[in-house]
Amino acid sequence: MNEFGExxxxxxxxxxxxxRYQPLVMLLxxxxxxxxxxxxxxxxxxxxxxxxxxxxTVYFALTKRNPIAGxxxxxxxxxxxxxxxxxxxxxxxxxxxxxxxxxxxxxxRFDVDNPILRAILAFFxxxxxxxFLWLLTSALLGQAAILDLPQMFLLAGLNAAVALPLFAxxxxxxxxx
Amino acid sequence: xxxxFSRYRNVTVLLxxxxxxxxxxAWQVRGKQExxxxxxxxxxxxxxxxxxxxxxxxxxAGFVQDYLMLMHAKDENRQLREEIGxxxxxxxxxxxxxxxxxxxxxxxxxxxxxxxxxxxxxIIATGTGANSKLAYIDRGATSGxxxxxxxxxxxxxxxxxxxxxxxxxxxxxxxxxxxxxxxxSQKGRIQGTLKGQGHxxxxxxxxxxEEKVEVGEWFYTSGTDRVFPKGLPAGVVKAVRPGRTFQxxxxxxxxxxxxxEEVLVVLEGVHxxxxxxxxxxxxxxxILPPPPAETHPSPAVSTEVPRLATDADxxxxxxxxxxxxxxxxxxxxxxxxxxRNPAAAPxxxxxxxxxxxxxxxxxxxxxPTPNP
Numbered sequence: 001m002n003e004f005g006e007x008x009x010x011x012x013x014x015x016x017x018x019x020r021y022q023p024l025v026m027l028l029x030x031x032x033x034x035x036x037x038x039x040x041x042x043x044x045x046x047x048x049x050x051x052x053x054x055x056x057t058v059y060f061a062l063t064k065r066n067p068i069a070g071x072x073x074x075x076x077x078x079x080x081x082x083x084x085x086x087x088x089x090x091x092x093x094x095x096x097x098x099x100x101x102x103x104x105x106x107x108x109r110f111d112v113d114n115p116i117l118r119a120i121l122a123f124f125x126x127x128x129x130x131x132f133l134w135l136l137t138s139a140l141l142g143q144a145a146i147l148d149l150p151q152m153f154l155l156a157g158l159n160a161a162v163a164l165p166l167f168a169x170x171x172x173x174x175x176x177x
Numbered sequence: 178x179x180x181x182f183s184r185y186r187n188v189t190v191l192l193x194x195x196x197x198x199x200x201x202x203a204w205q206v207r208g209k210q211e212x213x214x215x216x217x218x219x220x221x222x223x224x225x226x227x228x229x230x231x232x233x234x235x236x237x238a239g240f241v242q243d244y245l246m247l248m249h250a251k252d253e254n255r256q257l258r259e260e261i262g263x264x265x266x267x268x269x270x271x272x273x274x275x276x277x278x279x280x281x282x283x284x285x286x287x288x289x290x291x292x293x294x295x296x297x298x299x300i301i302a303t304g305t306g307a308n309s310k311l312a313y314i315d316r317g318a319t320s321g322x323x324x325x326x327x328x329x330x331x332x333x334x335x336x337x338x339x340x341x342x343x344x345x346x347x348x349x350x351x352x353x354x355x356x357x358x359x360x361x362s363q364k365g366r367i368q369g370t371l372k373g374q375g376h377x378x379x380x381x382x383x384x385x386x387e388e389k390v391e392v393g394e395w396f397y398t399s400g401t402d403r404v405f406p407k408g409l410p411a412g413v414v415k416a417v418r419p420g421r422t423f424q425x426x427x428x429x430x431x432x433x434x435x436x437x438e439e440v441l442v443v444l445e446g447v448h449x450x451x452x453x454x455x456x457x458x459x460x461x462x463x464i465l466p467p468p469p470a471e472t473h474p475s476p477a478v479s480t481e482v483p484r485l486a487t488d489a490d491x492x493x494x495x496x497x498x499x500x501x502x503x504x505x506x507x508x509x510x511x512x513x514x515x516x517r518n519p520a521a522a523p524x525x526x527x528x529x530x531x532x533x534x535x536x537x538x539x540x541x542x543x544x545p546t547p548n549p
Binding site: 031034071082084093094097 | 186187190191194195198199201202205206211212215216218219220222223226227230231
């Protein structure tokens with residue numbers, strides 16, 4: 001059966017299909033994602049709309065199928081992003097911690113190898129990321145942040161479109177347990 | 178309790194991590210302090226990689242750029258050579274157009290200056306034949322050109338119309354061996370016949386060996402051939418050799434010295450005077466007119482140029498004054514008494530008082546007029 005022939009919603013947790021990565025590969029991929037976000041927009045501002053650290057967090061959380069591992073991955077990537085940002089450390093950390101946790105939790109119930117589901121999850125988590133970030137910025141820091149919903153959904157679609165080939169490339173690096 | 182943690186382990190860890198980060202955030206916001214250590218680690222981890230990537234990118238971009246430039250250098254070189262060739266041709270064309278404009282302007286100026294009625298024409302072809310010197314002009318019978326008319330340029334004579342066609346004419350150049358025209362030398366006014374030789378120089382024939390013709394002397398048309406009006410430059414003498422009866426005088430035609438592209442056909446010729454030897458025709462160089470005679474600023478001083486340069490001149494002037502004082506006319510009657518002093522002779526009425534000798538050096542001062 002092909003990938004669309006399998007049921008999208010599994011009946012029980014699919015812990016047996018977790019994927020292992022070499023720690024170095026994971027580290028380099030996370031660093032590369034953050035590096036992409038701080039370096040590539042130097043050449044074109046349009047690349048700033050891509051949230052590669054978020055997509056990498058989602059991917060690793062989905063493939064790990066372990067909420068604790070997912071939240072720590074999200075926490076690490078978020079704190080790394082915070083370190084290179086101007087705002088206080090913790091904003092991206094908290095948002096990506098939640099996203100890592102939720103993504104890993106979702107992967108235990110859904111067949112996350114399905115590209116459509118991956119795109120939907122990427123779209124959803126990007127929207128959640130932006131909305132929660134806006135909430136934290138407004139509530140905790142007391143800053144007047146603007147949440148442009150049409151732009152947010154547009155960028156969510158863009159990141160979802162980028163997530164598909166990115167996840168496919170990252171799939172090539174994994175080794176099955 | 179232990180069961181609770183084992184059952185809600187994931188949520189517990191999540192809350193702990195979130196709480197820790199929340200505390201960290203609150204600590205930073207409340208105390209306005211910075212977690213420098215984490216930032217240092219992050220920047221230290223990121224910036225070296227960024228530096229390496231940027232170095233590799235710039236180097237590889239430069240290499241690729243150089244490679245692409247080398248790839249296109251050959252084509253670009255060829256294109257530039259073609260462009261240079263086109264520009265050279267264009268430059269040459271514009272130069273020739275400029276020269277033609279200058280020639281046409283000179284031709285128009287000469288046409289307006291000369292008293293003869295002329296018609297501007299352009300050389301459009303040359304005649305065939307080894308020795309024959311023929312040319313075709315773009316004016317013919319429809320323009321009023323007739324057989325036998327003179328063809329000239331501002332620099333000198335060129336030839337005469339040999340045959341006329343409706344829209345063109347055939348011109349026999351003065352370098353043709355069958356061409357002949359009457360000429361006259363500028364200094365000695367010696368008449369001769371200008372003949373072509375089939376090459377660049379002409380000869381002036383029928384000038385006896387006794388006549389003096391110098392190298393560099395100009396020959397002008399004499400008008401005796403009834404073709405060329407008198408006074409047009411024919412050429413300058415390049416060499417003079419004595420012959421058996423007549424001298425062999427080689428003349429360089431002046432009409433061809435600036436090329437032969439535009440000419441004038443003399444429709445109605447008017448004879449002119451041959452200029453003086455001091456005037457160099459068509460020298461191509463502007464020469465100032467002679468300076469005016471020096472005039473003394475003082476009105477009391479005679480402005481006459483002293484002509485008594487030698488003792489003989491002064492003696493002749495003295496004898497002439499003595500003769501005039503005694504009413505003597507030269508060539509008739511007895512000679513005057515040259516021993517008498519002309520100053521002692523009775524004064525003759527004069528229109529203006531002559532200055533006293535030696536008064537030229539005195540300062541000017543108003544003389545009182547004697548009362549009657």
